[in-house]
Amino acid sequence: MSQTPLGGLIADDRTNAAIxxxxxxxxxxxxxAAFLTGGVLWATFAAVLVTLAVLPPIAFRSSLVMLPWEVLLLAGLPVLGLAVGSDRLTGHFTSYLSVAAIALVVAVELQLFTSVRMTPGFAVVFVVVTTMATAGLWALLRWSVAQTLGIPFTADHDAVMWEFVYSALAGLGAGVVFELYFRRFARHDQRLRDRSATITEADDG
Known part of the structure; x- marks a missing residue:
């Protein structure tokens, strides 16, 4: 399994895999359930997230190889909010935090499964830019679905502009959180290497 800074986020751990x-x-x-009740957009969102989540175990042929559950939880908050009927979890700000988490998942899987190579710092920038760009694409997708189904597009100009503000704040906030997450992971990984080196030296002695 890849041991690059991003690739190392893919965990081979029973507890993480179970959650x-x-x-x-x-x-x-x-x-x-959303698809059966006409929620095409959220059904599509859930399908994309599930597809991204199952790529690592399929690629490595192990059900234990999964993305960190914290990242999946953040990415799935709006979808999980549908089940409990929480407007806060399905609001614009939370939705773009979810997009930021998905952008991180995409960055990790690009690192693992393609020739693309990113440093943690560049991955954070990628998350921020992707989150902001998604605001425009999400508004365009909603408008296209509304036109296709013959229903009114309820968001006015000001509402769309506020969505861009939410996406910028969510992207920047997520960027800071992920940078701290990378640092914590790096410290944990370094402690494991130091412990392994100490055990090896003791065995050799």
């Missing part, structure tokens, strides 16, 4: 799979099943079930 992550529970989240994947919940997100998939809520997505199916």
């Amino acid at each position: 992550a799979w529970l989240l994947v099943v919940a997100i998939a079930a809520i997505g199916v």
Whole structure:
């Protein structure tokens, strides 16, 4: 398995895998329910997230190899909010935090499965820019669906502009959080290497 700074976020751990799979099943079930009740956009969102989540275990042929459950939880908050009927969890700010988490997942999987190589710092920039760009794409997608289904597009100009503000704040906030997350992960990884080196030296002695 890749040991690059980003690739190392893919964990081979039973506890992490158990929680992550529970989240994947919940997100998939809520997505199916949303599709059956006409929630095409949220069903699509859930399908994309589930697809990204199951790529690592499929690629490494192990159900234990999963993304960090914290990242999946953040990415799935709006979908999980549908199940509990929480407007806060399905609001614009939370939705763009979720997009930021998905952008991090995409960055990790690009690092693992393609020739693309990113440093943690560049990954943070990627998350911020992707989150802000998604605001425009999300508004365009909602407008296109509304036109296709013949229903009014309820967001006016000011509402769309506020969505851009929310996306910028969410992207920047997520960037800071992910930078701290990378640092914590790096410190944990360094402690494991130091411990392993100490054990090896003791065995050699």
